[in-house]
Amino acid sequence: MSQPSTAGFLRGTRQKIIAVFVIALLAIGLAVTITYYSFNELLQTVDRLAEPYAKIETLNNFFRQITSLDQELRAKALTNPRLATNTFLQESKALMAQLDTLDNLNWSDSNQHERLHSIRAILQKRNKLFLTYLQAKLSAAQNYSTSYHQQENNNHAY
16 A cells, blocks of 8 residues: 555656756756847947947047147247247147037037037137247247347447
């Protein structure tokens, strides 16, 4: 009599082990599938984000150009302020034209237009400050030249 209960118990246990094994295989298969698709989606997103964005590249080139022109103008202003003034005015017009072009691009972010307007204001302030600096430098150079000539005239008079 003990045999039928043991056989039923073993048979029930065997079915439970097989069921658990099948469920575990399904869970592992499902986990692998989810991982595969999510990883591929992640790779596609990274590829999409890594693509160069032409508008942003144009904007970065614009900033690089502003920075390099600033450095060149400062160097020229130290050696020849008159030449720097003419160069500065020409390059400032070119920068403003580029800024207008950037502002006319269709930006998906409305904040970008505000940033471009603030850049325009900063460039205009920079222009005024640089021209004021050049005028002060020229006037200082003229004052030095005038005082040097007066001092030489005074020395020759005696």
